Amino acid sequence: MVNKMKWRRTHYSADIKPEMDGQEVIIMGWVHSIRALGKIIFVILRDREGTVQIVAPKQKVGDELFSQIKKLGAEDVIAVKGKVIANEKAPNGFEILPLELEVINTAKRPLPLDPAEKVPAELDTRLENRFLDLRRPKVQAIFKIRSEMLKSVRNTLYNEGFIEVNTPKLVASCTEGGTELFPISYFEREAFLGQSPQLYKQMLMATGLDRVFEIAPIFRAEEHNTRRHLNEATSIDIEMAFADDKDAMDILEKVVYNAFVDVYENRKKEIETLGIEFELPPEKFDRITYDEAIDIANAKGVEISWGEDLSREAEKAIGEEMEGLYFITDWPSEIRPFYTMPDEKNPNICKAFDLMYKDLEISSGAQRIHLYDLLVENIKKKGLNPDGFTYYLEAFKYGMPPHAGWGLGADRFTMVLTQQENIRECVLFPRDRQRLTP
């Protein structure tokens, strides 16, 4: 175990090629496996980009280095200075002949979870030992794809003229209604954790910043315990002025489509590691109305009346019928939040949309109400008190342009891109009713 490392890494495993035969490299990582066969030892070193085989014949490396290597155990952290030896039979066409070894840190054994194990442990055990679970290439692949997706989303939004903002997560009053909020003790006062940046991004539409986005945590004190919900999530939020629901849907299509393309082009190795069939969606997604959606559900034997929110069963029935990504539009005003703009001709329906992937809702958006009187009326209609919305409502009095926006769940979008069934697979340290650690 060392306090100060002798070297710096010169190459990740994936950067070494057989053509580098004879070249000296320094590699660093974890002992993925070690096998001593008499006078030769095989060590597989694992780093972020893959694995590399180190072959140490006693005769070539000498007694001292040989016995040093022999003492290594699984998951020890090592640095190896060695020579690249092209070898057609070795994995990736080369192996490393070690010249010098530094044991950087050792691993206690047995491990509570073995990263080299083929059969994965139960999810709960894995989450308890997330730092070991994350050593498995399949698990790391999910988070590399997630990072790529976030990068792609921001690039699309920058290109579309959006400005990044940070809105507060500590808020004074119960807002929006609907979802439960977590209360905080804020000095002498009570405050709450923001369930979404909705009211703030709308207020920003009155500023002339025009197009804003934020990627940040949201907090929902909902009691349900499903494979699609967490109490802390990462939300990709946009809001755009001088725009309607159709404009917002166009941006959402670009964001989602480009993320698929960027993951496909830049994360081929991770897609392969996950062993998934990765297909690019069309550039434009199907659009069905709420009416059509409930017709599909009813036709499949799931009873649902007009005006009801889609039950889990209805979502599943519709998801079976629809392929990949699709919008559901023209929702009943009754079941959408107070700030949703009603349709001009038929105020019973509104300019809201959900973006679905099969049976999973990944985004929700709408054109919002920008007219003060209509907004106050709608707040009251939902049984809420306009007095709780003073600051928000102020922004609608002095020149608020029409605007629209959406929230896209980063965790759920990662589920779609990596084809995971449980949202906990796509969050490093998930938070649910039961789990608040690590």
Add this chain to the structure above:
Amino acid sequence: MVNKMKWRRTHYSADIKPEMDGQEVIIMGWVHSIRALGKIIFVILRDREGTVQIVAPKQKVGDELFSQIKKLGAEDVIAVKGKVIANEKAPNGFEILPLELEVINTAKRPLPLDPAEKVPAELDTRLENRFLDLRRPKVQAIFKIRSEMLKSVRNTLYNEGFIEVNTPKLVASCTEGGTELFPISYFEREAFLGQSPQLYKQMLMATGLDRVFEIAPIFRAEEHNTRRHLNEATSIDIEMAFADDKDAMDILEKVVYNAFVDVYENRKKEIETLGIEFELPPEKFDRITYDEAIDIANAKGVEISWGEDLSREAEKAIGEEMEGLYFITDWPSEIRPFYTMPDEKNPNICKAFDLMYKDLEISSGAQRIHLYDLLVENIKKKGLNPDGFTYYLEAFKYGMPPHAGWGLGADRFTMVLTQQENIRECVLFPRDRQRLTP
């Protein structure tokens, strides 16, 4: 007031050039000012990218449109279809002859804060009416520069092989010590809001993800009320494995330098709007030791003994002496957090650094302790109980590589880039002891 807009914007004000003489455009924004001089009306329309002059001679626009325009008031939201008329005497060399007007929304008057006013109101009034305050180009410029900075920071980190992560803000136990935490009621349990992603990003160093970054809110229940502190802030955090403090400082220099360059190159207009002298820093920043720093302070008559943290007075004295950006290194171990790696030769000092801009600390970092026994010993030495760190400590038992990292305050960095004296100028909706709204 309209529910559905007739048109979409074809050009922002800044996109229109005198060479477009005769071309038809649709512009949208707020009535910045209106002046009727008998049979001619001048309207200045303001959008995100600037202002444009609309000139409406009664004789040319006709009675109906003329009287429509005459009724406009300050801060009404309008769309104008008009013709570009090159005119050397007009601002930017052109004006717009209106052909058609749509009043999209009206503004109640008087305004609680006038965006067109030359003399700004008190900060408190401005923050109360932030949506109006943000209509002022000088205020918007700060947030455009902030967005540019965040984009630049991420680009540098992507280029340096960092992966973006999201760590939880809801945490189970009082961690780190030092700063006060906000308690949350989490279903049946008590939880806390994360004061920094420190322990999580360190745990991730045991995973092999190697280089991670996160830009996210942090929450500190500190009681002080200064121009440099907020209770909710945005922190840019990185952590890198197989690295020491010097490696982390190199990355920090690149991140900060590149952000200066990107703001300088891409936000010239905003720099001009702010009226600031914007100078690029050198690529490498000066480095002084803590010992040298207290010598400077003492020489300037600020009494400070070795082992004390730098007082505000000491920071000011040192800031007067040092120019621009500089590191302070080799801090006494006593005054740095428990996870800071002590120096091999002299454990009284440690591998910590602060990045200062004049008298403002904008970043703090260190090589961390990766050795389990030393870490436990240090936790105890600081009077903390290792039992409170179970999950964190587990990650150090099974192969933790040496690692280093830093946190860079996004709000403070924005202060530096925009030359603001109060952190509240650089946060859309600041949170302090007194302010929890809007």
